[in-house]
Amino acid sequence: MIIRKSMAELEKMRRSGLLVAQILSELRGMVKEGVTTYDLEVTAEKMMQDAGAKSAFKGYYSAAANAKFPNVLCTSVNCEIIHGMPSKKRVLKTGDLLSVDTAVSLEGYYADSATTIAVGAITPEDEKLLKVTQEALELAIEKAQPGNRLFDISGSVENHVVRNGFSVVREFVGHGIGTSMHEEPQVPNYVDRNGENPRLKPGMVLAIEPMVNAGSPDCHVLSDKWTAVTKDGRNSAHFEHTVAITENGPWVLTRPSSSRP
Numbered sequence: 001m002i003i004r005k006s007m008a009e010l011e012k013m014r015r016s017g018l019l020v021a022q023i024l025s026e027l028r029g030m031v032k033e034g035v036t037t038y039d040l041e042v043t044a045e046k047m048m049q050d051a052g053a054k055s056a057f058k059g060y061y062s063a064a065a066n067a068k069f070p071n072v073l074c075t076s077v078n079c080e081i082i083h084g085m086p087s088k089k090r091v092l093k094t095g096d097l098l099s100v101d102t103a104v105s106l107e108g109y110y111a112d113s114a115t116t117i118a119v120g121a122i123t124p125e126d127e128k129l130l131k132v133t134q135e136a137l138e139l140a141i142e143k144a145q146p147g148n149r150l151f152d153i154s155g156s157v158e159n160h161v162v163r164n165g166f167s168v169v170r171e172f173v174g175h176g177i178g179t180s181m182h183e184e185p186q187v188p189n190y191v192d193r194n195g196e197n198p199r200l201k202p203g204m205v206l207a208i209e210p211m212v213n214a215g216s217p218d219c220h221v222l223s224d225k226w227t228a229v230t231k232d233g234r235n236s237a238h239f240e241h242t243v244a245i246t247e248n249g250p251w252v253l254t255r256p257s258s259s260r261p
Contacts, residue, residue: 002176006203016110017252017255020242033093051106065225077096082101082211082238098118100114112240113254116238116239133238137157153208207240215232
């Protein structure tokens with residue numbers, strides 16, 4: 001069942017979204033050679049605590065891992081797609097791509113966002129990978145209109161990514177979000193001919209998150225049972241926003257400059 005939110009509920013999600021945006025902005029400013037992914041974790045957790053927010057990730061139980069996630073951030077480097085775990089041993093170096101994903105709950109309402117950050121100078125291919133993944137997210141947001149269907153979002157991502165010579169991850173998808181971190185519907189970054197394709201209606205809120213690989217779409221999960229990596233070892237990028245569908249168009253709840261339509 002897809003749960004539609006009232007405007008009052010969207011305002012609460014907006015407050016969560018602005019906190020997530022603030023955290024990611026702060027972390028982006030910290031990223032440089034020599035910083036560890038654990039340094040970012042410490043900063044993010046303190047910001048959540050200071051704001052009276054609950055981490056959506058820390059303590060999240062995964063049946064596949066048979067464990068609770070231990071951190072407030074996912075920090076995935078280079079060929080790591082998602083769910084990388086912050087570590088004091090993971091020292092960033094020039095040329096790395098760092099994907100940072102986080103989510104919080106304020107007043108019982110969630111918001112989720114991710115960004116991929118270049119550490120210093122990166123290769124032209126990696127620059128293109130970041131650009132195309134960001135563009136795919138923007139194209140998807142443009143399709144988050146009442147009356148459209150879910151696969152208008154999915155298809156816009158897939159078409160743009162493939163046209164530019166990259167591939168979309170199929171094993172992991174975006175999701176509905178609200179009073180739970182994961183709600184219906186699933187939001188794939190490709191058109192799943194066998195999947196549900198609901199019509200978009202005001203009050204729906206989607207975490208739209210293109211995950212794009214430089215090479216093959218294939219991935220596998222490491223022995224830590226969390227970190228998903230590309231099978232071919234090539235780099236991956238991940239951008240995400242929490243987007244509300246309103247009568248007047250999309251409202252990006254995790255983007256400070258996005259005003260209520």
